[in-house]
Amino acid sequence: MSEHVVVIGAVALGPKAACRFKRLRQDAKVTLIDRDDIFSYGGCGIPYFISGDVSEATALRTTAFHMVRDEPFFRDIKGVDVLSSTEATKIDREKKQVHVTNLKTGDKSVLDYDKLVIGTGATPRKLSLPGEDLENVYYVGNMHDAEKIKQGITEGKYGKAVVVGAGFIGLEMAEAFADMWGIETTVVEIFDQILPRMVSPVLAKMGQNHMQEQGVKFKLGQTVTRIEGDGKVERVVTPGGTIDADIVIISAGVIPNDKLAKDCGLDCGERGGILVDETMRTSDPEIFSGGDCVVIENAVDGSPFYLPMGSMANRQGRIIGGNLAGRSETFPPAAGSFVVKLFEKSMAGTGMSLGGAKQAGFDAVSVILIMADRAHFYPEKDMMTLEMIVDKPTRRVLGLQGYASSGDAMVGRINAVAGMMKFKPTIEDVSNLEVAYSPPFASAMDVINSIANMADDALAGMNHGHGPDVFAELWADRECGDYCFLDVREKADAEPFLAKYPEHWHNIPQGEIPARFEELPKDKKLVLVCNTGGRSYEAQIMLDGLGFKHVLNTQGGMATIKAYGVDI
């Protein structure tokens, strides 16, 4: 008799594992079961369906050649049987059986398996708030919610929205509401920055400022106390005040669906999630798992890593399919690469943020660079901000995050480092990263090489100073008299600031420093500024060489000062 593989869960991981296995072993029988009657959809596309970028819900569950991935599709095209609206209630590992219940008829039955795949995914984290059950409070956990939200929007039911949580999905939903539909949207986040743990407060502030310019409001460092309304939601209450809302999206992370696995005795992580080895096998070698319900390994420090992303699920699904068929495939530790579109800008990263690296125990520092994303003389270009996190003792690159308008160019640089992360790259590996070069696509000394060179210079003590966050603090404290703010650009660039702040702003163009350095006070900290931090870095080296003891370069210069939102 032919082998029978049962796959629990038919979104992302499950279908990928099932179909890959079936291609390798056409004689086998594969049964894919799912609680829902809508399955095999691209959940990451939901914000773009809500926004209207994707007009039909079915588009998220069709192939590139416009076939809906429903039961007949899997049967006829993939040779896989689907039991939809069917819940797996119990795994009997001894008898190698899965107990299932048809949620439409209530019928219970038992499926024998030779090998089993658990792809049960994750559930949005509930906050257990008073009022969480009011009408128009959503978690965006599935297509049914997505369709209800979209219908309400197109009917004009929502004038005001509150999004709880400033992670990927929260920000994508905020954009979806505000951009196309003009809904007055407020994002509430318990941390005091957007994308907490993913990027530094500096990059976060830049992204937040851009979203604010597009009309989104933010309440950071705020918890939600309760949600109020009469049947339907009417407002969200926080310690800092009440926000009117016709719709609330709660997007506070997800929790791995590991109950089925736990109940049958499979090893799970302390903080939840099924444990798997590098072949994606659970503690039972006949049972595989992957996707949003598992814990994997972090490529940077080897720690347990929960990374619920559709891309991880798809790649893990293929590995499982191969191993089900007797191949010997492994899934590598993960760097946590991500990208999120924020209106006209985008934020991306791989590896650890500065905060994450410090929390993981690294002696980490970061540098911030802003530079054109291709030859500066090429007419079509954008400025790209990169922040690189390095480990001081080992010179390892622990992470790289970026913020730019030209998403593809920035994401391409992030990906270039993402590919190296499993090889534990050093600063030198990125300094010499051989990106493809011609003026319409890159700089001869590319922005990705330059950020690594900057990290090299920082570790050598040559480039010392701060980013726009510290500049903002120093500037706010300018009346204390400890600082001399020195603009090293040409006079024309400095003049508006000289006029506005005659007591605090000083100007010596970089090239005039050798002749004019004696004008500068020896007893104050010199805070150097130029457009992007390049000339001020060279000026800092000059002044160091001339014997000035307290010279601080403002990395990223006026460009990041502005993006960070310093009032200057």
Added chain:
Amino acid sequence: MSEHVVVIGAVALGPKAACRFKRLRQDAKVTLIDRDDIFSYGGCGIPYFISGDVSEATALRTTAFHMVRDEPFFRDIKGVDVLSSTEATKIDREKKQVHVTNLKTGDKSVLDYDKLVIGTGATPRKLSLPGEDLENVYYVGNMHDAEKIKQGITEGKYGKAVVVGAGFIGLEMAEAFADMWGIETTVVEIFDQILPRMVSPVLAKMGQNHMQEQGVKFKLGQTVTRIEGDGKVERVVTPGGTIDADIVIISAGVIPNDKLAKDCGLDCGERGGILVDETMRTSDPEIFSGGDCVVIENAVDGSPFYLPMGSMANRQGRIIGGNLAGRSETFPPAAGSFVVKLFEKSMAGTGMSLGGAKQAGFDAVSVILIMADRAHFYPEKDMMTLEMIVDKPTRRVLGLQGYASSGDAMVGRINAVAGMMKFKPTIEDVSNLEVAYSPPFASAMDVINSIANMADDALAGMNHGHGPDVFAELWADRECGDYCFLDVREKADAEPFLAKYPEHWHNIPQGEIPARFEELPKDKKLVLVCNTGGRSYEAQIMLDGLGFKHVLNTQGGMATIKAYGVDI
């Protein structure tokens, strides 16, 4: 006395090495000498200056903050002395002296050095053709030529152009002439494809077709016999005929300027180029060299590699600067990453092409994939063609080339693999390459993962067939009766072909194969086709399983068949 470093050559490598060293050692004296009075320019930008994208020649020699990199700039801002219009005629290694001649005055003098850097670059290869000295025959070797060409264009002097050589610069120049200025342009190339050795004939043909659609003509597999004219060039003669020309650009590669090094006894490669170790030292440890005049190591097979690119020179210059200052920095072997813009499309790559890999002795195969560059349901997307070259016995990835309209997205994928090349990646490394994912930027199973999966399937014998080149041959031979061309798309897609070729075109949608396979001839080779090669791959597996012995999948499907220019 302070150390004196002399740097010969002030384009790309020289200035970078000089300025980096000076930042590290402010007390040292650095002298930068160059034959030309225009130096430190971005030579890679010349085609974009000719095209008009860059309006002023000085833009190629200004900093990002609009300062011209002339003698005063290097003196005041960088602390580096420049001797322009000065030729180094001899290196006396024993006395540690460089003999120089001022080309304007004829004055000769001698410079003592403690350490020396040779950054003499390369010279365009001359073809020694009769008529090569006629007016309006150019090599695009420097800014003076570039300015003369541009002036002639703006004065409307050139109605017809011939470009000899279809490498990067040749194609960029062809675009520069044809796109903005509407000059009737013909490219003559001795190989029978554009970008020979850089990409496969398949990708080359796609790029060529696109350029032809934009009006550029090609004469491939043709040598130039002579150039004719009365004082000024009037025509170019090839064995295949005569082409009228008001201007001729010869772009047949470059030759390293290694004479100065050879004459003083430094080791040079058999085929030219100064030999350097990984610290960029020549065979004399007091003399460094880099950029277009050196030979480095190929990251794929360790062979000597001549890679004259501005990006290599800049990164090598920084390494030299560091080592001059006593640091211990190394430059890694190179993968040969490149990108070239071809009107609305672009071509890029890293590592070896299929032909290059075979020539280097690898048992190499390649696969071609065409796929959307982000989630297929996302509204703004482009199709990307990737070709991956793998070594059969070791599963190593030897190279990756791409062709797409959205350059940044494609170049980003190339860069992701470029970064890995020094680590000698396997197929599995790229299958699981953790690119940043969200629907506006990538697919959940991204195109870069998919090309590696396809290579995996090809090596496993699961995906067998051909690209558009072999399809074209089979289709041309369709009357022989050996082939059954089977379109596995839905009927509506197949119908135009069924109507046009009723005897040769067959259609069974993929999902109907299990029910209808007996309609197919068992004695013919089944040539499967769909839109992009995905469904035909699955159909091929089905038919293999059903006992058909000669099933051929057309990789890349109708999309690459069209881009390749098959008349169907």
